[in-house]
Amino acid sequence: MSDLDALLAWAGQFLPAPLPVAGLQLAAVTGDAGFRSYFRSNTKPSFIVALAPPEHEDNRAFVNIAIAMAKGGVHVPQIYAVDYEQGFLLQEDLGDWLYLDALNGATQGQLYDRAEATLLQIQRLPAASGLFPAYDASLLQGELELFPEWFVGGLLGVELDQQARLLLIEVFTILQDSAAEQPEVVVHRDFHSRNLLQLEDGGVGVIDFQDAVRGPLSYDLVSLLRDCYIRWPQALVEKRVEGFRRKLLAQAGAALELPDAATFLRWFDLMGLQRHLKVLGIFARLSLRDGKARYLDDLPLVMRYVLEVAQKYPETEAFYRWFIDCLEPQLLQHPWYQPWQVAGEAA
Incomplete structure (x- = not known):
């Protein structure tokens, strides 16, 4: 199973029903300069699913900093689920109006x-x-x-x-x-x-x-x-x-x-x-x-x-x-x- 297939299967456990008739799909969105890859779900509302290889990305730091910033009133994406071992994250979709x-x-x-x-x-x-x-x-x-x-x-x-x-x-x-x-x-x-x-x-x-x-x-x-x-x-x-x-x-x-x-x-x-x-x-x-x-x-x-x-x-x-x-x-x-x-x- 590819990383993307594994990510799709993992995310499907958490996304709200009902799913689209065609099934859950993830569309790639522009990532940052690091090793993270981001995908937007075709659900309503949509979510962002991230693939962040743990050998390259410190996902625990990401989650902890997100919590700290949110407590301080900074609007960062809310994190709904995370698998630290595989480097999968399900988070709020803030849109793409950069x-x-x-x-x-x-x-x-x-x-x-x-x-x-x-x-x-x-x-x-x-x-x-x-x-x-x-x-x-x-x-x-x-x-x-x-x-x-x-x-x-x-x-x-x-x-x-x-x-x-x-x-x-x-x-x-x-x-x-x-x-x-x-x-x-x-x-x-x-x-x-x-x-x-x-x-x-x-x-x-x-x-x-x-x-x-x-x-x-x-x-x-x-x-x-x-x-x-x-x-x-x-x-x-x-x-x-x-x-x-x-x-x-x-x-x-x-x-x-x-x-x-x-x-x-x-x-x-x-x-x-x-x-x-x-x-x-x-x-x-x-x-x-x-x-x-x-x-x-x-x-x-x-x-x-x-x-x-x-x-x-x-x-x-x-x-x-x-x-x-x-x-x-x-x-x-x-x-x-x-x-x-x-x-x-x-x-």
Whole structure:
């Protein structure tokens, strides 16, 4: 019996009768960048059935985090049944109206207001509960190493000399130090337009939260506002960053120590640089190792985020110059490449 047949038989035990005349069917829906596969049932109401191989996915963490987020008022899919041994889950269907499809110039204000309200709910969860592992220097460093391994070496075929290695060590240290300055909160880690859904009641559905950690305050905000799949003008982004800082102050008052606007923006920028260097490595790996070449089309926008921040701050300007001088000539040879200076302009 195939995994899909086994999943179908398992799900049929829990779905409400009567089933459709043609019998239970599962239609594939777009999954995330991991090993999970998602299917929608042809029942009314419909359900989402997930195949999450236990050798690759921590399904207990997924369930426990879902429970914690739901208790905190975050609308995540309710989980109705789970088989940990086989990696099967039956969960609520939140629909498929992704933020990515709903966002435009007319809707972005209201949608981001709602997303930020949801983010504040996530950040109010008890970070020290033991459920969320620390997003510490070791984890940050491991993520940053994806950039030289998979993007620089794997995708571009560039071998780092000693000077380049020292430069990366210096930049990585700057990014880790900036992250360590920030208050710790619960971090979704992929809080962006492909993991947020606009619900029929006007609420925000949140998915793909299984990798949540305890980490820097600005991480999810930069995932949201410097989204790897949609770009907004810098002035709008910076206005929202300052607006979010003020929301934090209004919510927590003296209980939360926050810096002035310029320092908070620097936190945001450098956190984004860390995230987007990691994403360059992840997208390259998804193509090279996992055969998901579609992620290459998103690289130019991610590079734009990296380079715009790198050239903004004196301490990262040498990295910007190295990227332009040593990596950009190799990028020009790839069919998916477009000039990073204009990437994402259609948004």
